[in-house]
Amino acid sequence: MSGPTSIRLARRDLIFGAGAGLVVLTLPRAVLARPTLDDAIRGFTGGKALNDGRVKLDIPPLLENGNAVGVTIDVESPMTAEDHVRRIALFNEKNPQADIAIFHLGPRSGRARVSSRIRLATSQTVVAIAELTDGSFWSSRASVIVTLAACIEDLS
Amino acid sequence: MVWRKPGLAVFAIIFGGGAMAEIAGEEKKSGSGFMSRETQAMQADDTSNPGMFSVLDGERLWREPVGPAMKSCASCHGDAEVSMRGAAARHPAFDETSGKAIDLAGRIKLCRRDKQTAEPFPRGSEELLALTTYVGTQSRGMPVAPPVDERLTPSRENGKRLFEARIGQLDLSCASCHDDNWDKRLGGSPITQAHPTGYPIYRLEWQSVGSLQRRMRNCMVGVRAEPYEFGSQEFIDLEAYLNTRASGLAVETPGVRP
Amino acid sequence: MTARALINAPKTARKGDIIEIRAMIAHKMETGYRQGPNGQMIPRDIINRFVCTYGGAEIFSADLFPAVSANPFIAFSTVATESGTITFAWTGDDGQTQTATAEIAVN
Secondary structure, three states: OOOOOOOOOOHHHOOOOOOOOOOOOOOOOOOOOOOOHHHHHHHHHOOOOEEEOOEEEEOOOEEOOOOOEEEEEEEOOOOOOOOOEEEEEEEEOOOOOOEEEEEEOOHHHOOOEEEEEEOOOOOEEEEEEEEEOOOOEEEEEEEEEEOOOOOOOOOO | OOOOOOOOHHHHOOOOOOOOOOOOHHHOOOHHHHOOHHHHHHHHOOOOOOHHHHHHHHHHHHOOOEOOOOEOHHHHHOOHHHHOOOOHHHOOEEEOOOOEEEOHHHHHHHHHHHHOOOOOOOOOOHHHHHHHHHHHHOOOOOEOOOOOOHHHHHHHHHHHHHHHOOEOOOOEOHHHHHOOOOOOEEOOEEOOOOOOOOOOEEEOOOOEEEOHHHHHHHHHHHOOOOOOOOOOHHHHHHHHHHHHHOOOOEOOOOEEEO | OEOOEEEEOOOEEOOOOEEEEEEEEOOOOEOOOOEOOOOOEOOOEOEEEEEEEEOOEEEEEEEEOOOEOOOOEEEEEEEOOOOEEEEEEEEEOOOOEEEEEEEEEEO
């Protein structure tokens, strides 16, 4: 089995196409009170018990900027057809919306490991939850401190 | 989401004493040296550095024929990886025609207007940023090498004067932070030595690529001063001075900064 | 629509290897919670779905919300099973899907 594969591509090998402008098609949204972190988690688990363990949530405890926070979630699982991680969800405590992302995995994933970059509006708790094929849910949480950037733009 | 918060309280830090002035050789370091491991990693890997989108846009623009003569940058300059190597490290440079210092973005604007006879891209436009980033990255890894050219002296001297002049309601100069207090923090953020090694940068705060002038305008707003206009001589002079200060540090374009 | 995307995937792998794939697409991921300079809310405009297929079968997908950063970056793994095309598809709030592909040789 190989380790994490990381191949640096020459610039001209990178996939790149001319991007046509995307059309904006959304309606103004009413500002509604967001569900609590626990409510959001219940919505994902259907109220099933959360087990501690198996999930490793890697996120820096102190952030230079909340706009792009690297997160990696690792779940202990053999990732076989019978026993694998189906979904990994990320939720936050204090953004305007509790959801961050839901990743769908399967036996062809080989390894239950996902990384992304997320936005955190302020210092808060982030929770990662894994759903396994046996219907159990496993979780890990982390507290992060978001520092304010110095010398930002005046939007007024 | 409310990503933006008034950041002024952090200026309550007292800047007193400790006039370190000029930064000595071995202490001199790029802004990337002050960043977290995570942000450094984002810059270091081309498939994880969002500034690469600007590089790729610039590469496309480099080859795009425009104007009545349908000339592209490549029509005259050929392969940018060869012809533009070192160009960013040498700018601002002296422009014979205007008799003034000119920065890299200004040079690209002029080339587009005079050589391609096309409508120049405005300062701050994605296109000009993309071309500047693409040309800039051809110098990646090369030392910042301000030209030995006495005609640049007045510009550099004025840049130094502006760098050291106290401005704004907070009555701070660039030097108050970046010469005298670069080893401290402003609220949670490390104060850097203000070496413009990575520009145009992908700033996490902006969530986009932006120019050194945009970054300086942010600092000016930070000290409650009226920012200079984009493309103003003040900014060119400041850039010319900053490049002499950063001399010898490696170009990192496209840099990632918090 | 062809995506402005950066893909990092191995060009070759041994059958059975677990390979890491990284995909980033240029997109502002406008949250819908931000005010513009005029005080008006800027309408939400995000990539809300990402799907990766390998040899025509879906091997990974993600539902994304406004808390995913601008220029969404996702890294995940898969088992190298066969030579072929890995396809990446990002769908936005406007219903438009942008795609990119990478080829892999498995031996």
